[in-house]
Amino acid sequence: MNKIVKSLLVLSLTLVLLCPAALAAGTPTLQMQSGSKAGDFQLTLQNLGDRDVSSVQLELTLNGSYPKPGFTAGGSSSTQYSHCKAEESGGQTHVTIYLDSLKNLNRDGTAPLGTLSLGSAASAPGSAQLTILDHGLEVTGSSITVPVQLNSGGSSGGSSGGSSGGTSRPIRVTGSEHGSITVSPVRAKVGDIVTITVQPDQGFRLSRLTVSAGSSQIQLTDKGNGSFTFRMPGSEVEVQGLFTSSTLPFTDVAEGIWYYDAVGYVYEHGLMAGISTTEFGPNLSTSRGMIVTILYRLAGSPAAGASSFTDVAAGQFYSDAVSWAAANGVVSGYGNGQFGPNDPINREQMAMILRNYARLNGQDVSAQADLSGYSDAGQISSYALEAMRWANAEGLINGTSATTLSPSGTAARAQAAAILRSFCENVMPAS
Numbered sequence: 001m002n003k004i005v006k007s008l009l010v011l012s013l014t015l016v017l018l019c020p021a022a023l024a025a026g027t028p029t030l031q032m033q034s035g036s037k038a039g040d041f042q043l044t045l046q047n048l049g050d051r052d053v054s055s056v057q058l059e060l061t062l063n064g065s066y067p068k069p070g071f072t073a074g075g076s077s078s079t080q081y082s083h084c085k086a087e088e089s090g091g092q093t094h095v096t097i098y099l100d101s102l103k104n105l106n107r108d109g110t111a112p113l114g115t116l117s118l119g120s121a122a123s124a125p126g127s128a129q130l131t132i133l134d135h136g137l138e139v140t141g142s143s144i145t146v147p148v149q150l151n152s153g154g155s156s157g158g159s160s161g162g163s164s165g166g167t168s169r170p171i172r173v174t175g176s177e178h179g180s181i182t183v184s185p186v187r188a189k190v191g192d193i194v195t196i197t198v199q200p201d202q203g204f205r206l207s208r209l210t211v212s213a214g215s216s217q218i219q220l221t222d223k224g225n226g227s228f229t230f231r232m233p234g235s236e237v238e239v240q241g242l243f244t245s246s247t248l249p250f251t252d253v254a255e256g257i258w259y260y261d262a263v264g265y266v267y268e269h270g271l272m273a274g275i276s277t278t279e280f281g282p283n284l285s286t287s288r289g290m291i292v293t294i295l296y297r298l299a300g301s302p303a304a305g306a307s308s309f310t311d312v313a314a315g316q317f318y319s320d321a322v323s324w325a326a327a328n329g330v331v332s333g334y335g336n337g338q339f340g341p342n343d344p345i346n347r348e349q350m351a352m353i354l355r356n357y358a359r360l361n362g363q364d365v366s367a368q369a370d371l372s373g374y375s376d377a378g379q380i381s382s383y384a385l386e387a388m389r390w391a392n393a394e395g396l397i398n399g400t401s402a403t404t405l406s407p408s409g410t411a412a413r414a415q416a417a418a419i420l421r422s423f424c425e426n427v428m429p430a431s
Contacts (some may be wrong), residue, residue, distance in 0.1 A: 017290070027307075028048050029146060030130065034150070039051060040117050042219060044217055045111040046109065050111045053104060056131070059092050059128060060148075061125055062118070063092055065088055071094075071097050082100070082114065101103040101270070111219070128149070168188055171236075173239045178294070179198065190232055194230055196209070199226060209242075210241075211239050213233045213238075218233060236380050247276070248280075250267075250278060251279065253280050253389075259282060259417060261421075262417040271294055272294070287342050288342075288344075288349065289318030289339075289342060291416065293379075296320065299360075306323065307322055309338055311339060313338075322339055322341060329356055345416075347409050348381055350416070354419070354427075363427065368389040377405050380405070381410065394427055397419065
């Protein structure tokens with residue numbers, strides 16, 4: 001799984017973006033199917049209607065102690081990331097799962113999410129708190145309580161490569177346009193290990209791969225180099241793959257330009273979207289509110305109180321993010337009671353925010369580069385000097401020329417993409 005998953009999603013997400021009108025379609029249901037290991041549950045949302053489900057926050061309250069739960073997202077890890085967090089109180093464990101995908105997870109009213117691993121046997125709760133998110137960041141609404149349906153299932157025991165006997169069942173492959181998907185064997189008995197081999201056509205990549213038994217999704221093991229395995233359940237299985245173009249959809253991001261890979265990274269991981277379906281806007285400015293919101297989402301959006309900034313009204317896409325960031329020392333505002341959420345963020349401000357975020361997550365932020373070779377180093381604000389030295393030492397913010405840092409220069413979207421990619425890949429360690 002990509003480093004962004006392992007590094008940045010360290011808290012729980014509570015950003016609420018579910019449109020109230022969508023509730024009219026009926027109440028979704030969470031299906032928890034027990035897996036082959038004690039404490040493993042395959043999670044599937046049902047009764048979704050035609051909702052566009054691109055991201056999900058799920059909150060479960062379990063009796064007992066489960067301090068280190070894990071969550072493995074279904075499908076291709078290259079198109080989505082996830083995080084799972086637990087908080088214990090009063091003999092119960094509150095588990096929050098966040099799953100973010102670049103594609104709509106809803107398939108005919110059902111969205112297989114992945115596998116929750118608690119490490120020991122557990123009982124499913126009677127209900128869960130669900131928030132369905134999109135990538136717009138400007139849509140607001142509320143979370144809902146959904147019923148939980150527990151199904152016993154999973155494979156029987158036995159060796160990893162052997163069969164547990166019984167009737168063999170077929171494995172069907174669908175949705176392999178722009179690439180090939182093969183399975184071996186094509187029929188298998190309960191407990192058999194089935195291997196899936198994926199080969200995208202030239203110019204395409206695997207965007208999603210799911211294995212389903214009825215309405216339940218089966219956990220996949222990524223073996224690398226286009227090879228995946230799963231353990232055969234006691235029913236027929238359908239393997240579905242989706243291949244998409246490996247090139248970016250943005251006409252204003254030319255292949256070979258210095259920020260092409262960075263834009264591809266932030267787009268692929270859902271950190272930044274285009275300003276339209278065909279434009280990224282690489283030279284447009286990035287607002288302070290948007291940068292804080294990106295980090296807030298990656299941090300998991302813990303609960304935030306009311307903002308103390310006079311220019312941060314409740315109900316804006318950045319409201320909770322700014323409140324959380326201020327409460328945890330990630331941002332401090334302008335010092336006059338204002339934050340300036342819609343102001344373009346400059347390079348030294350971005351350095352300061354990223355350094356504070358890294359410190360919040362327990363990282364060593366002591367690195368300090370010598371900036372004396374830059375003629376405009378004296379223009380760095382005193383409050384941001386250490387942050388700029390750190391950002392330069394970490395390779396996040398380099399000179400705009402051989403002799404200038406441009407600390408007060410606006411961080412364009414292309415620059416923000418490059419900085420975020422470097423921050424995700426190099427600063428935050430794997431968990």
